[in-house]
Amino acid sequence: MSIASGFFDGGLGNTRLxxxxxxxxxxxxxxxxxxxxxxxxxxxxxxxRGPASR
Known part of the structure; x- marks a missing residue:
């Protein structure tokens, strides 16, 4: 979710940063x-591995 947010919320392309x-x-x-x-x-x-070796 964090990665998607970084690309789509405008944070990386924000010119004020x-x-x-x-x-x-x-x-x-x-x-x-x-x-x-x-x-x-x-x-x-x-x-x-399966459940037996956990």
């Missing part, structure tokens, strides 16, 4: 996306 604030938003969205990818990979790993 300084360069540093825009860069911070990009970093924040990148970290959020990375955490999401790692969460999906971990969930797939746990689901592949």
């Amino acid at each position: 300084t360069g540093w604030l825009s860069a911070y938003q990009v970093v924040l969205l990148t970290v959020t996306g990375g955490v999401g990818v790692f969460a999906v990979l971990r969930a797939r790993q746990l689901l592949a």
Whole structure:
């Protein structure tokens, strides 16, 4: 949700933001996306093991 919000709420394209604030938003969205990818990979790993080995 955070990533979608960053692209569609006008925050990244807002001309009133300084360069540093825009860069911070990009970093924040990148970290959020990375955490999401790692969460999906971990969930797939746990689901592949099955219920007996959890």
